[in-house]
Amino acid sequence: MTSPLNSGLNRLTEAVLKSYDSDARTQRVGKMMQPSRSAIVDVLELIRQLLLPGFFGQKKLTRENIRYHVGNLLVNLGEKLADQIYHCMCMAQACGRCTHGPQCRKQAETMAGKFLQRVPSIRDALALDAQAAHDGDPAAKSIDEVIYCYPGFYAVTVYRVAHELLKLGVPLMPRIMSEHAHGLTGTDIHPGATIGRSFFIDHATGVVIGETTTIGNNVKIYQGVTLGALSFPKDERGRVIKGHKRHPTLKDNVTVYANATILGGDTVIARGVTVGGNTFVTKSVNADSLVAVEAPKLQIKSKRRK
């Protein structure tokens, strides 16, 4: 193909280069290598294969071969995880000085090693989450189906992984993982949220769980639920105060139905509360209450008479 592009190629190239020079915010020329989103997604898949053996990957696992499979997977995963943690540290400048590559790399490997040691405890949590999904959804045929198909279970799995990485101090990667799950499931759980045992999200699309949310055990929420901020407290100079708790607290055994919105760092939904669909809650609710929108006054007009 002879393109009209060709004749102006030099001029066009110069124009683009000038545009790079004119705004440093939107280019990273001359900076360290960035992490690879697709490599991080691959790492996440390997973690899932380690956490839930025999569900993902196309290999037949047996009592005899499982030891070699696991050892090999740990080596393979460990290297890739450490590698991407290292790139995330570089991008986030977590190490302070650019010349300290080897130390950063060692630190990345240490973080990867610590994460892998938490695999058994993450597995404990996932078993309870899967059981909760099975028990909480009349349509669930088996725990296998939950693990294999449910987007809510996927989002929670990724949250539990990302949350551990965040606690270990890994920059960027937890967010990349949770945004990957967000893209696939429509559920946006900030990796900084604190979520207890036996958590279940049904249908998943449109759920938002903010960074400082606290959720107890045996909580169930449905599609479209937002656990968000009511306002952003500011300091005397009008700047948003960071680190402040600005998202709600849900105690044990709370259920929140579809499209409900619960806002505010001081809002506490106490133990055993049920929040009805489409409800907008900005204040705390006492234990064992049922909160719902008032019987909606609908306007029903006959079109025929019109």
Next chain:
Amino acid sequence: MTSPLNSGLNRLTEAVLKSYDSDARTQRVGKMMQPSRSAIVDVLELIRQLLLPGFFGQKKLTRENIRYHVGNLLVNLGEKLADQIYHCMCMAQACGRCTHGPQCRKQAETMAGKFLQRVPSIRDALALDAQAAHDGDPAAKSIDEVIYCYPGFYAVTVYRVAHELLKLGVPLMPRIMSEHAHGLTGTDIHPGATIGRSFFIDHATGVVIGETTTIGNNVKIYQGVTLGALSFPKDERGRVIKGHKRHPTLKDNVTVYANATILGGDTVIARGVTVGGNTFVTKSVNADSLVAVEAPKLQIKSKRRK
């Protein structure tokens, strides 16, 4: 890379293996091969190429080559479909006994063959769905654009495929397909729902259509609409009764605008009803009515005076 992992590899491997032993729910070591989600997605794409020839795939179809293309596609698709049905049957233990591999495989092939015979009738339905989308959206330039671009049409296509597979008794696969469409479009249509002719979903994100929903002909719904359960009836021992109709019925010519919620197995939206945006409906509505939220009383405060 010399990883600190190495020194503790044996210990770490043993810890993970012990974790597998301690909870059978979250592992499938020593069990039958599971189906492959990516293979099922490939099967779905081949089905789309068969259903809507010339829209997907990068091959130029002509009057002359179409016969060979179709015959070849049927063979290729038939084998892959039967193969994954077989794996789904194994995972769901639909065959009862593990030693009956050849019978299960034969049954899988029979199911695949029956599905392929339904391709013409699925095509009939899709033609009407595409026409409905074109007629119902002022932004639609052509039916081609609907088939090629509209996520709502994609979700309905996958529903029609998954619903036929479900009716044939194929386990797991319909759910995997509908969750794939759910991930891509944000529309969660349970394959068990019953949906009539000329169905159109606009914008698609956040729509949930439950398992026992019944939808008539010429129905149009918008983003964020939930057709859900109001409550789960329980038996005398407090257990959720399965198979009960718990999602609403929409008769012919119903339109439901964005973010409306319609709940309950006894809720019948009669012929010709229009349900307005953000409406929360839990009771039946008579034919040809317009149901809307009461004119919302908004609090409007001037910020300037504050």
Next chain:
Amino acid sequence: MTSPLNSGLNRLTEAVLKSYDSDARTQRVGKMMQPSRSAIVDVLELIRQLLLPGFFGQKKLTRENIRYHVGNLLVNLGEKLADQIYHCMCMAQACGRCTHGPQCRKQAETMAGKFLQRVPSIRDALALDAQAAHDGDPAAKSIDEVIYCYPGFYAVTVYRVAHELLKLGVPLMPRIMSEHAHGLTGTDIHPGATIGRSFFIDHATGVVIGETTTIGNNVKIYQGVTLGALSFPKDERGRVIKGHKRHPTLKDNVTVYANATILGGDTVIARGVTVGGNTFVTKSVNADSLVAVEAPKLQIKSKRRK
């Protein structure tokens, strides 16, 4: 695998072919080649690499190599873009006559060239959008994180690209791009919408921005917000009037919180207005107002007493 399919293959093939003959709407046998969605997605990724150098792609860019990288990328991208524009023109019959392939191809190349000249101005817009996201979200650690991770920024990036292509008269491709972003982020911005500087969408899932929406500078919206049509004006013969403004206008410095719905082509949200979460707005609002749902009257019943 010996499939029962085989014995009926001829009959099945004929049945499918007959189905193709019986409905021309759902087949494209004998028509021009269609564009490739995956090729268009690849083009979009190359555009992102050009717009935001060093963030995407796995190549280390330096002051020395950047010129060659850009020139090469422009050539590579230019050819692929022109190729897909050409296929889109064929599918949309934008050229009028099928025998005018070379003219169409030349026109496609010209459009591609013009688009590439707008790269600097798109970069200007993206720098402001990224800054706005950073400034508007207390959780944002850096502008890098916004560019690298935020689905809202991704959706806006794709909008800015698709909008330029639409203005150049490229058919189909803008819609395919925006549906791709819609699938990944849950944000459905019609490429025809008009959006000003420093635009930020937080959390992204479930946002719908219609074709004739107009948005000013420094606007921020949250998940689940719909900027939609109230009704479709019809002509005297009852047909939907196309091209009419049917979506709202948001002036500068407007903020719209989660799940709010603003409808209607005559609805103007004036400068500086804040629209609260879950608000349903169908009328214009004066400048510098705070619009919110009335304090919700919640029914709170103790379950214990039940």
Next chain:
Amino acid sequence: MTSPLNSGLNRLTEAVLKSYDSDARTQRVGKMMQPSRSAIVDVLELIRQLLLPGFFGQKKLTRENIRYHVGNLLVNLGEKLADQIYHCMCMAQACGRCTHGPQCRKQAETMAGKFLQRVPSIRDALALDAQAAHDGDPAAKSIDEVIYCYPGFYAVTVYRVAHELLKLGVPLMPRIMSEHAHGLTGTDIHPGATIGRSFFIDHATGVVIGETTTIGNNVKIYQGVTLGALSFPKDERGRVIKGHKRHPTLKDNVTVYANATILGGDTVIARGVTVGGNTFVTKSVNADSLVAVEAPKLQIKSKRRK
């Protein structure tokens, strides 16, 4: 990696560009697209799948599906073959004028179509070649093994394909195909050679069969045999005369053992002759003779006495 390359990149680039400018023989900047060797190899593999169905490719062919497989393969192969013939024509400037792209393309398609019509007659030849290999090698277990494993049969298959293409006037491609077979088998058969029925090459490595060689039916040759030119006749101005027969003629039922060399366009090895191993023949041999090197006088010295 920070490379010392970077600092001199501009200078190095200019040096290479200058080198391109200084010798037009070794660059094709600004010329037509060249054919793709790997695409031509793919075409060759498709031709083999068409010629020898069920031996190559990983598809199970049955009485039922074979028709669709063949029709589809013909379409697929036909397009790719025509495409590469077109590129070969461009590179060889066979069409005379550069602006005649569409005519050249049409001519390429016609050539491809004619080639495909010769598939049955090539199959006839291959059946005899495979039978000859089976009958001529005591180690051959079955005709299947010959077709599946024997490099000599592969080289002959590629020769028969390339020879047909050459006869149709396709430039370059026959040579590319025969060099591919040469690389894989060590047998260099010029596509211009004329070879009769039931031809067998055992072990294959190092065989050279020149452009103007003529070989009758039922000929068998072994590794390392050269059928070459003795000298290149020149015209009165000392230039090599092209098109002259400069390679030998082997009549029916000739056998040539390993590493024999037969040279010269006037050299005729008559019907039924056997040429012994390592023999160097530059003159014609009468029918039904056995030609061998004289009993070699070997020097045999005892090393022990040394």
Next chain:
Amino acid sequence: MTSPLNSGLNRLTEAVLKSYDSDARTQRVGKMMQPSRSAIVDVLELIRQLLLPGFFGQKKLTRENIRYHVGNLLVNLGEKLADQIYHCMCMAQACGRCTHGPQCRKQAETMAGKFLQRVPSIRDALALDAQAAHDGDPAAKSIDEVIYCYPGFYAVTVYRVAHELLKLGVPLMPRIMSEHAHGLTGTDIHPGATIGRSFFIDHATGVVIGETTTIGNNVKIYQGVTLGALSFPKDERGRVIKGHKRHPTLKDNVTVYANATILGGDTVIARGVTVGGNTFVTKSVNADSLVAVEAPKLQIKSKRRK
């Protein structure tokens, strides 16, 4: 591309199908699945990774991870090897009856298992072969270089693998492996040959070692050497007698220089003999002799006088 092919597609398809019907030797329609050459080559590469750990494959092996690597490789390799052995058995009809799939498969697995048990003894042989190459070639820098680069060592490695498979009764696969090595190195060692310890082939191209050749320990041969058959003894009815020893015997410590030819099943090259380059030997030679062509009488003519 509109191809002239299209109009004649049906006729062409029928012609090809008729050609298939007319000669059963060159088609396998309706037969069992054939083995996959590329899968067998993959198996061969895995075997090399098992035999020579750390030389091939791109994984860093350590004292800590080697156990898991090996266990995993054995499982992976074992399945693929058994699978291809099974297909080879089907193609060679080694099992006699087509309905005995499961038994054949079990037999294939047993053969695969037995082969893997011979890995240590093959390793012993390869260590001596590598040492012999290093000691015998003044250009060899290290044993690593021999293992990593030498085509002769590659050919011997493949021979040792293929020979073991042949001894286990695996059909076809040994031949496919040796032809693969033949293609890559130009060395054609029949897997049925018997070769002792510390064997070295230098330069490799053009070497042929026949099926019934016997080679002792510490033998070294160069490029172009043929160890072949002198004639094929026939039975009283004129048929080639199979299984007869028709290739020579080389005792310990024999060296054969480039392009020498040694023929005949009764030809014994005794211990310690050196065979000079280009020598043609068809009779036995006593121990510790040096066999060479007589000082060649060359014709040297001055071209100047001509």
Next chain:
Amino acid sequence: MTSPLNSGLNRLTEAVLKSYDSDARTQRVGKMMQPSRSAIVDVLELIRQLLLPGFFGQKKLTRENIRYHVGNLLVNLGEKLADQIYHCMCMAQACGRCTHGPQCRKQAETMAGKFLQRVPSIRDALALDAQAAHDGDPAAKSIDEVIYCYPGFYAVTVYRVAHELLKLGVPLMPRIMSEHAHGLTGTDIHPGATIGRSFFIDHATGVVIGETTTIGNNVKIYQGVTLGALSFPKDERGRVIKGHKRHPTLKDNVTVYANATILGGDTVIARGVTVGGNTFVTKSVNADSLVAVEAPKLQIKSKRRK
């Protein structure tokens, strides 16, 4: 597949591990990463694209885009080349100490940079080689055909690259490259050989050119020619003396026909000599001579009389 392998997996693994422990020559457990042959082959292809622009690779080069293509290719190639040089240095222990990774890497980058500066001079040599092939082969249609198809030209190209790398002190890689060309063409040119301008190898298979060979300008050789060692001089302790010239010298304008063998470090084929096919030469030949085997005394027996 349930494999009988499984039950003995642990035992088999231990046996293999024990075999690794027992012979350190054939394993590299715990050693540095080895270079990747396939990465080196990729590097070689990039070098060919740089040397012969527009012949290889599937990109249309124009006067406008060539600069960006070259700059980009230099960066890409430079990194990959330096990376593999580094791995080759590690494997060959060229750096002496394992802890000196960064220095070695820097040295590798310097070597890569120097190699790239020699690209123009390698291009000069290749232009003459291509011209020589075109002039020397009556079958050559054009220089394009030579560059695109001739295995002899490929082997010479790789030699010229490998020779430069060898001169720069790069370990292992030159040998890996020349063995790659050897595998593809059957021509084994040691990268240490010294070869003048305008060198042409016809047919290529079976040519061996030893490490200390010296070849002048305008030399032409044919298939099967060996330029080898006559004997290996040893020191007083019987060890082969390394570095000694043991291969022949060919002066300018020498032609060597097929399967000739020329041996010995003291053998000088003087200017203008022609060596006939199958000739075995171990002594020097004066300038402008024609050397050939004596008219071969062939035994010709009529088979009919037998």
